Amino acid sequence: MELRQLEYFVAVAEELHFGRAAANLAIGQPAVSQQVARLERELGVQLFDRSARRVRLTAAGARLLPEARAVLAAADRVRNVARSGVERPSQTLRLGSSAGMGSRLTGVLGALSDLLPATTTKLVRAPARARLARVASGQLDAAFVRGVTSAGGVELIEVWQDRLLAVLPASYPIGEDATVRLADLAALPLRIVPRQRNAPLFDLVMERCAAAGFAPTLGEHLGSLDDLIAAVGSGSPSWTVIYQPEADTLRHPSVQFVPTEPALLMPTALAVPETATSRQVAPLLRACAAAGAGDHET
Template identity: 35%
Template sequence: MDLDLRLVRYFVAVADELHFGRAAASLYISQPALSKQIRKLEEQLGAPLLVRDSRHVTLTARGQRFLDEARTLLSIAERMQQENQPGVLRVAHVFELATSRIVVDAYTSARKDIQLIESALDSVGQLHALLDGLLDVAIMRVTPQMLADRPSGWRHRLLRLEPMRLVGRPGDVPRESVSLHERPIEVFADARGSGLYNAHGDYLSAFERHTGLRMRWLGTPGAFSHCLAALMRAEGSAFLFESDSYADKYAAAGLPVHQPTELHPHYPWSLAWRDEPPARPVADYLDIALETADRLDWQRFSARTSAPAWLPADDPAAPELTRR
């Protein structure tokens, strides 16, 4: 799902006014145009946000929850919005995943003269922020839908193939590898139709189709501490399907971490930047990111297991790997 910040702003204006006419006037657009854009947002989210009649506008329960999320998103966007100064670089992280943090650490060590402004956004949010001029460079998962919806204006290049692993329950016997079919598989992600489905969910859906699994989708708790707490209080036997970045954190917390026996999934992370001559801070960031990837051998499938490596068949990273 591609969430347009413009539509989010329109919704917040209507929610503030609870009146389409006043909201349209504040946005300098017509009332019919505003109504059309709000319907488009509701279609994207898969749920009504507003209840309308001839005299009143009220928020649905989903609309009230989304309003809080929308204000947070717009606050982040406003914080990132500033003139493109030569001594400033704006980047974002996907939760506490390690890839972008490792690159940022390498960049700040090499370019101490650059002020770094960091925010947290998922892959879709990063792409929108990048194209809206709110980010200078992104580290994200590129999906086929992104390329279909935004075929121009940006470029991307594979940065890392991050292995995926299976996390057991407290007290499980440590094992090097386990079968994907031994226990139910759980994921911290939002399912299709939830209104919060994103690039991560798209990857997991492709994994389900390939393996024939029907995983348990548990939502997105957010920070690792919330994920760990949810896993510690979980009941029943299952494996959590998780990225290497988080799997290492679970292992440090004492939970067993295993390799899947049947195949070895990898999550592709890409650099993305606007299709224009990059300013020096951006060019240096791209160079340092790729140097880091080469030093850490990120652009090869992991050799931890003899199981065949896997990516979604239509993943934009696949042609780049084939060329290599």
């Protein structure tokens, strides 16, 4: 059994998709499939149920997952101990990142480079539950998560609230105050990520629409943000949502990013290990404060 086999297994278990796991690992999908298959042969169990449409953990895979994470975390600690005697090595901060952070993440990284000049920040992308599990097991030093209020083995510190903007066709009429009332969008199909992929986002938008007096008709949600924006900007009118920090980094002439009334605000928390000291957490919180320094309504 090799560490990389466990690493590939954990990556697939977190994504439940061999292609996305390979992309996160920055290697080819055949290598991931091959190493996972070798691990299954060595252990004598099937770790995944594979079909043309989905990948699921078997009972054996679910039992192995926390143990594999613990082994990988222990291997990281061994590396750190081995390197501790080398002349003042540069340190690495392993930070779990979320999609759509845009200018927030740029601000955090810029502040960290000033606060911790001898530290390299390594960004890790994974689903929210996987980020939290990696923080709890020690594989990540911290992670950003949205809409999460509790999780085992971690402390959640709210660092800001991000506004969600409505993505509308460029031709859609906007009022003089440059906002759009949610109730006015009732007749348009909403292209939103399925709840099983992002429950906090889905629930927030649905709850606010219900409070505005309607249940939106759900339109097709395409995989990538570029495809989604292209769909909204052409064809029959529809709408979706985007985090303002991400919208700040984009320019799409076919659509407009418009604040809603009432505002859609999503809390973002920094997840750190329960055992983290205030000294360890302080630079991250200062970096988050710097990234949110321009906030007015959040």
